[in-house]
Amino acid sequence: MGRTGSKLGAALRRVLGYFTVSALCGVLAASLLVPAVAGAGVALRESVTMFNNLPAELTVDAPSQSTTVLTADGKTIATFYAENRVKVGLDQMSPYIKDAIVAIEDRRFYEHGGVDGQGILRALASNLTSGGRQGASTLTQQYVTNVLNESLMSADKGDRIVLNGQKSIADKVREMRLAIELEKKYTKDQILEGYLNIVFFSRDAYGIEAASRYFFSTPAKSLTLPQAALLAGLVKSPSFYNPVVHPDNAIQRRNQVLDAMLTLGRISRTDYDAAVATGVELAVTPGKQGCAGAEMAPYFCDYVSHLILNNPAYGVDLAARVRKLYRGGLTITTTLDSRLQAAAQEQVDATAGANPDKWGASLVSIGPGTGKILAMAQNTVFLPEPGKFDTQLNFNVDSKDSKGNDLNGAGGFQPGSTMKPFTLAEWLREGKSLAETVDASRRSYPLDFKWKSSCGKVLGAYNTKERNRGAADDLQNNDAGYYRRMRVDYGVYNSINTATFAEAAQLDFCGIQKTVDAVGLHSGLDNAQVNMHQLGNLLGAIGVAPLILANAFATFANDGTYCEPVAIVEVTDAAGKNLPAETKSCRDAIKPSVARGVNSVLQDVLKKGSGVYIKPKVHSSFPVAAKTGTSNTNGATWVVGYTSGISTASFFGDALEGQKRPGQNVTVNGKFYKSIDGYMLAGPQWANYMLQVAGLYPAAEFPPPPESMTKKPDHNE
Secondary structure, three states: OOHHHHHHHHHHHHHHHHHHHHHHOOOOOHHHHOOOHHHOOOOHHHHHHHHHHOOOOOOOOOOOEOEEEEOOOOOEEEEEOOOOOOOOOHHHOOHHHHHHHHHHHOOOOOOOOOOOHHHHHHHHHHHHHHOOOOOOOOHHHHHHHHHHHHHHHHOOOHHHOOOHHHOOHHHHHHHHHHHHHHHHHOOHHHHHHHHHHHOEEEOOEEOHHHHHHHHHOOOHHHOOHHHHHHHHHHOOOOOOOOOOOOHHHHHHHHHHHHHHHHHOOOOOHHHHHHHHOOOOOOOOOOOOOOHHHOOOOHHHHHHHHHHHHOOHHHOOOHHHHHHHHHHEOOEEEEOOOHHHHHHHHHHHHHHHOOOOOOOEEEEEEEOOOOOEEEEEEEOOEOOOOOOOOEOOOEOOOOOEOOOOOEOOEOOOEOOHHHHHHHHHHHHHHOOOOOOOEEEOOOOOOEOOOOOEOOOOOOOOOOOOOEOOOOEEOOOOOOOHHHOOEEEHHHHHHOOOHHHHHHHHOOOEHHHHHHHHHHOOOEOOOOOOEOOOOOHHHHHOOOOEOHHHHHHHHHHHHOOOEEEOOEOEEEEEOOOOOEEOOOOOOEEEOOOHHHHHHHHHHHHHHHHHOOOOOOOOOHHHOOOOEEEEEEOOOOOEEEEEEEOOOOEEEEEEEOOOOOOOOOOEEEEEOOEEEEEOOOOOOHHHHHHHHHHHHHHHOOOOOOOOOOHHHHOOOOOOO
8 A cells, every 4th residue: 555545544434433432422423524624633522522512402483484465366476585585385385396305315314313423424424535525414304404503593693693604513414413313203204204394495495395496396296207306406505506597517416316216216117217308497486575476456565564564463673573474484364355456456557647747546445344455556567667556655554553653555645525525524514415405505614704614623724825805715616507405415426515505514523523533534644533623625625545545434424433454454463362452343333324424425425426427327327326526736637436335435636745746737647737627537547447346245225314314304594
């Protein structure tokens, strides 16, 4: 034997001697994995002490899993993840992937007790003779490493992870100790299942299920032999063997896996030959993370995510709640109806068209009697796209919730005449008749006009700008021919401003305030009360979110019972445990007789009032009530309408500039408008949508109001 052979023999004798002593002491030193460790200088006594003092217990928590947000009918809205992972059982994995990963990573997996002495010697001999760095970590050891690293990542301590090439002898010995103890606690199949669910395949795929879906668009249980072999080979170096970037490397590595499987008798020669002859044949499904990658309803998704992140039930602070959402493997079942959502999205997109001027269009539906949000759509995209109107602000919801938490809403829009039914409701609550007449010719009220306020609040003028004669600015109607006496119901369904003020002049403003508060109306910007003692709010001067307005009208549809909006009906964690969701919360808001009186008037809006020009004629298809609305500058236009089964707010206007842009002399979808009114764009958008979906939530006729409400009084003012 030459000098080289003598050195190798001496080195092997030293290694064998060290291994024998270590085994007797229960120490399997990781120093055997690299060349020249015989001179590492770790004394036997120190090795034994260190090994015995190491923790033997490994907490195997569920790895980070993707959260899925679902519609009420079970369709995926979006997925949230820090690591794209879907945990599945071993019985939900192809037999090929189980055999492939064992063959290439740890062929003696079912024979050793967590640490493979033979593998260590084999790796050491190879390293000493070839100068390589062949490892000898078993699947159990790799699983231990993955569990430890996952624990650090979940605790936002990823910077403490020690990569394989940087591990010290102490790190490796600790890994071995934990692997040995882990094998005493779990079966081989449990360890293999855990490993295949946690291991990293690519930045878009953690665990075999996500990897199968990402690279081949198939579940793990359906993986073919060549697909499984390719994925098993990927584990060694997810970057170098990435089949998308380095297909040749991936095929070479896949064939190594197939060789190992054939050698171990896991596959036949025929299967081997067929698999080797197969190309990569990828069917990549890119990962779609969060609301930006939502399958549908990105803004509803964003609303749901804010509800979770604002809720202390999901963590003591925001960081904990973010971890729960992105790593907790939650299944969030929402109220959204995918059928309504598709119809709503189609309509808002059709209304606004390419829209280079960035006019906003939105639809939101809610269920009377349940508060369930059934659809939420707007004509924008969540991320920038060429030729698209993009924003991440949600047109349909408040900017903040009642506790000041962010909801990412646009802050509401001036509701205009859609506020008039609430003054009408107070008119009826005070026992007045729809058949009474009011003086709608009156266009100004002196600053000292004696408005009624039983709660002692002072009313402001209609407008702070004064004229020399000491009165507020004149009230304006949309059309000139309505400055005359008229019935109250006529004034409402024709949306006459002066008639609404004439009503209010006979009412207690504290009562109007109670009605508005009872149906949940509030400022969309800061959730503050809509102050009805500010006269401009009779005609909708304070911005209100479409969701809140739709729900207020749902109270009329529900015979006067108000229900809080609900978006989330069930949340379960990765273990199937139920977590707090939103619950139905309803209250008596207005008298049923009052609601019926309002309904009777609003049904005439589409038949002979301000919505008569909306086409197609919705009222001929099902029992429906509605109200149009337009802000002073036409920058916010509305139709809010309902059956007893669905209440929908339809908006079109300036959604981002607080209605600073007037909706006058504008062109939308190639059509010029001198001034936009509620029935022109928001109206058809609402009508086409409701015709499509109203039948999905069957509606009954609205009960008629009591005769006393419709009877002409003996004397009229």
